[in-house]
Amino acid sequence: MGYIASLRGILKTKNPADIVIECGGVGYAVTVPLSTFDRLPATGSETEILIRHVIREDDQQLFGFATDRERSVFVTLTAVSGIGPKLALNVLSALTPSELVAAVSDGDVKRLSSVSGIGKKTAERIIVELRDRINPLEAVAARGLSVAPGETAEEAAPAMRDAILSLIALGNKPEDARLLVQKAIEANPAASVQELIRAALRK
Helix, strand or coil, rough: CCCCCCCEEEEEECCCCCEEEEECCCEEECCCCCHHHHHHHHCEEEEEEEEEEEEECCCCEEEEECHHHHHHHHHHHHHCCCCHHHHHHHHHHCCCHHHHHHHHHHHHHHHHHHCCCHHHHHHHHHHHHHHCCCHHHHHHHCCCCCHHHHHHHHHHHHHHHHHHHHHHHHHCHHHHHHHHHHHHHCCCCCCHHHHHHHHHHHH
């Protein structure tokens, strides 16, 4: 079965929770987070939006996003037990993808539970189920930190990952190891794996 991946057409109506895009004479109702709504042009303008097409036995829904990252985060969130499309949209309406990554990486239950519909237990579940899916480099980038001058994210990631895995092997909890390496990177973006480990162990 095919699915809708994106829509390009005339924005007929827009409300904070849903919009209608007319494509070839057909109006598609699309549910969007506030982060996407804020980027939409005026009604009557042409626009393109990325779609997550959810197909169930008795229903089909279109969820729209301004960026591929927002759509990816939505898909990841709905994979968490107890998180449906509505709650996932609430999260994206309240937090940017980077803010979500930072909250999960830090185990910030308070930040996550501030989202409408997300209680403490649900926030804890999000952290537990998503923490290991976060690339260490992405968690650092979410805090506005950078890699060494002239070094790409792809080049920096293995060193960070190796340092974190080494600290875990030495008995540190995964979340503690991640935070220690992030602090070491902040102090010295050009550090090698060994330097990162030594710096982390001195904390």
